[in-house]
Structure formats: structure tokens, C-alpha cells
Amino acid sequence: MQADPKNVLTGSHYLDGNHACAEGALAAGCKFFAGYPLTPSTEIAERVARRFPMLGGIFVQMEDELASITAILGASWGGKKTMTCTSGPGFSLMMENFGLGIMTETPFVLVNVQRGGPSTGLPTLPGQADIMQARWGSHGDYEVIALAPDSPQECFEFTIDAFNLSEKYRMPVLLMTDECVGHMTERVVIPEADQIELVERRYTKKKPGEGWPFEHNGSDIPPMLPIGEGYRFHVTGLTHDYRGYPVIDAEAQKWKVEHLMDKVRKHADEIIRYEQEGVEDAEVVVMAYGISSRVVRRAIDQARAEGIKVGLVKLITIWPFAEKLVAELSAKVKSLVMVELNMGQLYYEMERCARGRCKTTLVGHTGGAVHKPEVIYAAIKEAAQ
Amino acid sequence: MASSEIRITGFGGQGVILCGYIIGKAASIFSDMNATLTQSFGPEARGSACSAQVVVNDERVLYPYVTVPNILIAMSRDGYYTHKETLSKDGILVYDESLVEPDEDAPHKYAYGIPASRIAEEMGRKIISNIVMLGFFGAVTKLVPRDAFREAVESSVPEGTQELNLKAFDTGWERGEEAVAPKKQSKPKSSRKTEVAGSAAGG
Missing domain, CATH: 3.40.50.920 (Rossmann fold)
Incomplete structure (x- = not known):
């Protein structure tokens, strides 16, 4: 379906990468953002916070990065498209629940505006040294999708792509930008809303008691279940069955982890650009x-x-x-x-x-x-x- | 492929970044060029050294950084001394002569000074000195048409301050036109004296 014109700031703008990323999120239909300010990513949160009241979104400044990623994870299950942003030190803090997002197959977008590291490193200067952390930063076996924009225009476009990929493959998607791109200002052309294709959340068509949140046959992507409409299910980071209830054995592990890998590996040709x-x-x-x-x-x-x-x-x-x-x-x-x-x-x-x-x-x-x-x-x- | 590399230096709070932003916006939104603005600043934004760099090109800007600027806008003494050597040999120096005194033996061929801070104070708001500088720079370089600059100023400054900022821009522009008029083109030092005297009389 196409973007909602209300969310799309159509026109030519002179924006930095962070502001363009925020506009991409809004155009993609992001309606919940929880974040904790961290240079050089803060402008994304600032712009979303400023624009949300006009668009009916909810912005929460959380106490830290752990809470931020957990909040967007919950809000995603609550039915919203969600995003947070951070940089190296916050990215490290978010890794545990990034894994929870992978395990629970929760769509959301995590933006890392990379700065020099390790540790607090260079808050105002660029780096691209979180590439392997993006791949392996959380524990366990899994696959990730990560995009890297080179300009404010691409920050706008790739943020929309990130939302689309996260909905399509029902998983968190990373936008790995950097301080240069985040703080670089260029012309950003935002098209008409009907030129922006969006992938919407897929929900089960089965009735309560018949549809389950983690049913799959290998690499296919299970639809989610809506909350508050009579479906009863469990969402946990523990290895689980198709209903979401913990099953702690090797067979369930194989069933779950192979699915997490296959839904990316078997669609790699569609994803890789x-x-x-x-x-x-x-x-x-x-x-x-x-x-x-x-x-x-x-x-x-x-x-x-x-x-x-x-x-x-x-x-x-x-x-x-x-x-x-x-x-x-x-x-x-x-x-x-x-x-x-x-x-x-x-x-x-x-x-x-x-x-x-x-x-x-x-x-x-x-x-x-x-x-x-x-x-x-x-x-x-x-x-x- | 015509390319201009512009570096603007000053200290945080002076509006150095805004000045770069307006130049870039004038070129890429209100004119048909491409412009990339990058900035550097210390973690302590107010009062520390600060610089903005704008690359303006007819085609897409592939390499987004300024390496050898052909225009240096100096709004602080520190900024001038840090960056003066990077200015290309036939580059243009544009400086706030209330704050910067260029070297007599400076490597640059073209230097244009304006007492931007003093003019801004006389207009009642010191904060608009960057826009005075911008107008002066615009007239000296003719990088983009005057109207493109004015539109960029109008759409970039806070609501309710447009009129004052446009007045600051126009004042700077007129001084720039005077500075590049044939008789005043040569010696930066004498031009500085003229400008100071002129502005004192005008105020």
C-alpha cells in the first residue's frame, strides 16, 4: 500500500542525514519512538519528537537505551511501527534486547549513527566499526538485515526500506549510518505519498484459538497476532513452540533457530542490494x-x-x-x-x-x-x- | 564541472553552521546546483572553535569534504589562524574585520573585510552578524543569485526575525558590492579602514 499523505513531507528540503532519517520513519508510518539521546544520533529523536504530536505518534524519552529498545519491542507487539536510534555505546546496551527482537520475530527499526569507538570513543566524529557488532552483537545464532546509507537522500529512502524489510521478514532491521552522513546536509527530495510503497503488518486470518504467532514451515514468514482481540499467546525470549510457550529441548531449538536463519538466508537474493x-x-x-x-x-x-x-x-x-x-x-x-x-x-x-x-x-x-x-x-x- | 569549496570558521553560537546551511540551501534548493554541508564542532558547542564546510557543484557532490577551500569566511581570529593556510592560492578570504586582522603577508590574493559584528550591533542584534557576513560573501562571490540567498535566509531563520535578517543580508550585500567595485578591489588593509570609518559614520 501507499504512504499516508499526512505523514509525508513532500518537497525539496535541505536536511541532514539524521533529520532525513526521521522523515523516512514518519513517511513509513512509524507511530511509536522510544529513545535515549546519544550523540551523534540525537537529531533523529528530536525531529520525531517535534513532528509526532501533529501526526498522532507517541514519543517517549526513556531512562536509558535498554528501556528504549524494550519499549519499541513492546509497542511493536501492540500494533505500531516502531523505531529507536542510538550510537556505539547505546548500541552495545541494546544488543541483549535486539536478540529478544530476533527471537520473538518482532518488526522494528534500530538506527546506529556510528561514531568512533571502542567505549565512548569519539562522540562527534565518524566510524564504521560496529559492522561486526551489528552482525554478531547479541548472543546466539541468527541472521540480520542491515542497510548503510551514504547521503541524507539515502537516509530518507533506506529508513523506509528498513521498515518495509522489517515488516516483510518480521524481524528487527538495522540502519547503519555514521556521524558524517548523519550530520551532512544536502538536498533531500521527498516524493508524493502515492510514490512511496509501504509493507504493512501482516496479521493472521485465523480465528482466536486457531491462529498462533510463531507457526511456520521453514523459511516462510508467519503473520503476527493482534493484541486485545481475543487471541491468547505467549511472547518470550526462551526457545518456544508455535504458540510461543517455552520448550527447552534440542528439537524446539532446531525448529526455531533454523527458521530465524532461513527466513533471511533463503530470501537473500531478494534482500541483498x-x-x-x-x-x-x-x-x-x-x-x-x-x-x-x-x-x-x-x-x-x-x-x-x-x-x-x-x-x-x-x-x-x-x-x-x-x-x-x-x-x-x-x-x-x-x-x-x-x-x-x-x-x-x-x-x-x-x-x-x-x-x-x-x-x-x-x-x-x-x-x-x-x-x-x-x-x-x-x-x-x-x-x- | 564548476566546484566551489567554502569553509566558514568562527566560534560556537555565532551562527557559523546556519551561515553554511543558508549557503547550501540557496545553492541546492533555490538555485539549480548541488551543495553538501558538513560541520565540525567541539563537544562544548558554545564558545568553542567551530567550522562549517560547503561544497557547491553543478553536478552531484561525490566527495563531500572541503580539502583546499577556494573561499574562507573567517568570523573569529582563531578560526582564521587555524585555516588560513588551507585556502587555495587564488582563493578568496572574506572576514569579519571587527574580529579578524589578516596577516600582511597572507598567502591569499583576494581579501574582503566587513565589520560585520559592529554593523550587527548597530542594527540592534549582534546575533545577526553571520547574516551580514553572508550578504557580504554573496555579493563578493556571486556564487548564487541574490534572490536565491534571500529566499534561503527567509526560510531558515526563526519566525518573526525574517525582516531583520533580510535587512542584515541586504546591508552585507551592499557592502560586498562596494568592496568588489573596481576602486576598492585591491588592498585589504585600506579597505578595512574605509569600512570602519563608513560604518561609524553610518551608525
């Missing part, structure tokens, strides 16, 4: 995501101008990782180069999928700034040799 430029005849392919995927372009332009056949893969989804693409590329290029604002995170995924078929190079950075184009250029030049 990336853009390619100049890859057809490339000898070197640079991979990057978020802010780094913009910074690399100056180096790529320079390398191309000097006759080096270099292409770009900009990852839109960082999780699930584009395994097939890397496998294909590694069979035909001389070198794959990963540029990221960390000391090697997604690089190791790329290296794993390349399986030694081509050279792999990491252009890492400890964060606090973006890469200097000349450093990337030097790496491209070396990779081409």
Missing part, C-alpha cells in the same frame, strides 16, 4: 558502503583517468553480505579492495567469499575522519599491479 559502476571490464574492484562509498569515488576517478581499469561496488545492504557477488567478481578480477572506517570488518567477509581466487586488500582507518582519497588511490594503484 548493491550498485555497480564500471565493473564490467575492471581489473580492480573497490567495495565500500555508507560514507566510504562516496569518499572512494574521487580516488576511483583519478585512477581511471590514469588508465587503471577500476570499478566500484557500493553495498546498500551490508548484511546479509553479498556473497555471490564477491564470489563472481573474485573469479574475474585481479584484485578486490575493501574501503571501510575500521581496521578490517567487512573486509574479512569479502576475503572469505573470494576464497583466494584474487588478491584482497583492506584500506582501513581507525575512524574520527574519513579516508584521504590519495590513500585509497595508492591502494588501487598497488592492487592493479
Whole structure:
């Protein structure tokens, strides 16, 4: 269905990434936001708080990040589209109940505006070092979906995508932005509401007593049950059966965990998104995501101008990782180069999928700034040799 | 591909970021260019060093950061000294001469000063000095049309202050037009004296 015109600020605006993300959430129909302010993500909460009263949403500033993510989880079961935002230290605090969201198959969007870490690190400066935490930050086996925007326009669009993916696959979805993108201001074109496609919550069509919240046949996505309409069911972080009641044995565990994995793995081709430029005849392919995927372009332009056949893969989804693409590329290029604002995170995924078929190079950075184009250029030049 | 890289420096609370925001908005919303604003600030926002960077381009801005600015707007002494060396050789320095005294042997070729803080005080609100600077910068560089700037000012400042801000902008713009008029184009020092004298007489 299409977005509600009331929620959509149609027009051209000069917005930073955080404000654009907030507008994306509103356009997607987010009606409940619980948050705890954390630089550099706070502007998202501020804008939602300012806009919600006009749109009929509920904003709660919670006592901390643990409470924030738990509140949006509950509100999602209560029937609303929900979101929270934070940065590194808050992301760490949210990991436990992010896992609860995965286990209970609860749709919501969690935005991490990444800053330099570890610990409180660099509150006002960028990093991309929470990539593996996004993948493995909560305990147990599970799959995640994470998107990385490179501009305020993409913050708007990908927030809507994140809501759609979370409803479609009935799970929390991560928007992994960073301080640069969050605080960078550019033109954001917000389309008419009828141009914005939304995925709405799917509820069971079965009657109370017949429909259950976790019924599945493998990789299919179970519909949810509405609260307060006579359905009685249980929602718990313990391993559970189709009704939601705890079952503590290996068989139930297999039934549940395989489903959590399969609903992403078996739909990976539908979920994974990336853009390619100049890859057809490339000898070197640079991979990057978020802010780094913009910074690399100056180096790529320079390398191309000097006759080096270099292409770009900009990852839109960082999780699930584009395994097939890397496998294909590694069979035909001389070198794959990963540029990221960390000391090697997604690089190791790329290296794993390349399986030694081509050279792999990491252009890492400890964060606090973006890469200097000349450093990337030097790496491209070396990779081409 | 025409690209301008602008750095605005000052201290927190002066409206440095707003100044950058209006430049970017004028270029990308009220004119047909693309503009990316990035900012840096200390954790203690008020009174600490602060800078905004705007990259303006006919095409999409791929690399969003200013590396070698060709325009430096200096609204504080600290900001000027921190960033003056980064200005490109044929770049333009625009400064608040109430607060900044450029080096005699500065590396920049074109320097234009305006006593923006003093003018703003004389207009009754010191807080609008950034908009005076903006008008001055607009007239000196002609980066985007005057109307685009005015629309951007009007839509960016708090409700009820539009008239005052537009007046500040126009005042700055007129000073900028005077500054780039042929006879005053050369020496920054003498132009500064003229401006101070002019503003004192005007006030």
C-alpha cells in the first residue's frame, strides 16, 4: 500500500542525514519512538519528537537505551511501527534486547549513527566499526538485515526500506549510518505519498484459538497476532513452540533457530542490494558502503583517468553480505579492495567469499575522519599491479 | 564541472553552521546546483572553535569534504589562524574585520573585510552578524543569485526575525558590492579602514 499523505513531507528540503532519517520513519508510518539521546544520533529523536504530536505518534524519552529498545519491542507487539536510534555505546546496551527482537520475530527499526569507538570513543566524529557488532552483537545464532546509507537522500529512502524489510521478514532491521552522513546536509527530495510503497503488518486470518504467532514451515514468514482481540499467546525470549510457550529441548531449538536463519538466508537474493559502476571490464574492484562509498569515488576517478581499469561496488545492504557477488567478481578480477572506517570488518567477509581466487586488500582507518582519497588511490594503484 | 569549496570558521553560537546551511540551501534548493554541508564542532558547542564546510557543484557532490577551500569566511581570529593556510592560492578570504586582522603577508590574493559584528550591533542584534557576513560573501562571490540567498535566509531563520535578517543580508550585500567595485578591489588593509570609518559614520 501507499504512504499516508499526512505523514509525508513532500518537497525539496535541505536536511541532514539524521533529520532525513526521521522523515523516512514518519513517511513509513512509524507511530511509536522510544529513545535515549546519544550523540551523534540525537537529531533523529528530536525531529520525531517535534513532528509526532501533529501526526498522532507517541514519543517517549526513556531512562536509558535498554528501556528504549524494550519499549519499541513492546509497542511493536501492540500494533505500531516502531523505531529507536542510538550510537556505539547505546548500541552495545541494546544488543541483549535486539536478540529478544530476533527471537520473538518482532518488526522494528534500530538506527546506529556510528561514531568512533571502542567505549565512548569519539562522540562527534565518524566510524564504521560496529559492522561486526551489528552482525554478531547479541548472543546466539541468527541472521540480520542491515542497510548503510551514504547521503541524507539515502537516509530518507533506506529508513523506509528498513521498515518495509522489517515488516516483510518480521524481524528487527538495522540502519547503519555514521556521524558524517548523519550530520551532512544536502538536498533531500521527498516524493508524493502515492510514490512511496509501504509493507504493512501482516496479521493472521485465523480465528482466536486457531491462529498462533510463531507457526511456520521453514523459511516462510508467519503473520503476527493482534493484541486485545481475543487471541491468547505467549511472547518470550526462551526457545518456544508455535504458540510461543517455552520448550527447552534440542528439537524446539532446531525448529526455531533454523527458521530465524532461513527466513533471511533463503530470501537473500531478494534482500541483498548493491550498485555497480564500471565493473564490467575492471581489473580492480573497490567495495565500500555508507560514507566510504562516496569518499572512494574521487580516488576511483583519478585512477581511471590514469588508465587503471577500476570499478566500484557500493553495498546498500551490508548484511546479509553479498556473497555471490564477491564470489563472481573474485573469479574475474585481479584484485578486490575493501574501503571501510575500521581496521578490517567487512573486509574479512569479502576475503572469505573470494576464497583466494584474487588478491584482497583492506584500506582501513581507525575512524574520527574519513579516508584521504590519495590513500585509497595508492591502494588501487598497488592492487592493479 | 564548476566546484566551489567554502569553509566558514568562527566560534560556537555565532551562527557559523546556519551561515553554511543558508549557503547550501540557496545553492541546492533555490538555485539549480548541488551543495553538501558538513560541520565540525567541539563537544562544548558554545564558545568553542567551530567550522562549517560547503561544497557547491553543478553536478552531484561525490566527495563531500572541503580539502583546499577556494573561499574562507573567517568570523573569529582563531578560526582564521587555524585555516588560513588551507585556502587555495587564488582563493578568496572574506572576514569579519571587527574580529579578524589578516596577516600582511597572507598567502591569499583576494581579501574582503566587513565589520560585520559592529554593523550587527548597530542594527540592534549582534546575533545577526553571520547574516551580514553572508550578504557580504554573496555579493563578493556571486556564487548564487541574490534572490536565491534571500529566499534561503527567509526560510531558515526563526519566525518573526525574517525582516531583520533580510535587512542584515541586504546591508552585507551592499557592502560586498562596494568592496568588489573596481576602486576598492585591491588592498585589504585600506579597505578595512574605509569600512570602519563608513560604518561609524553610518551608525
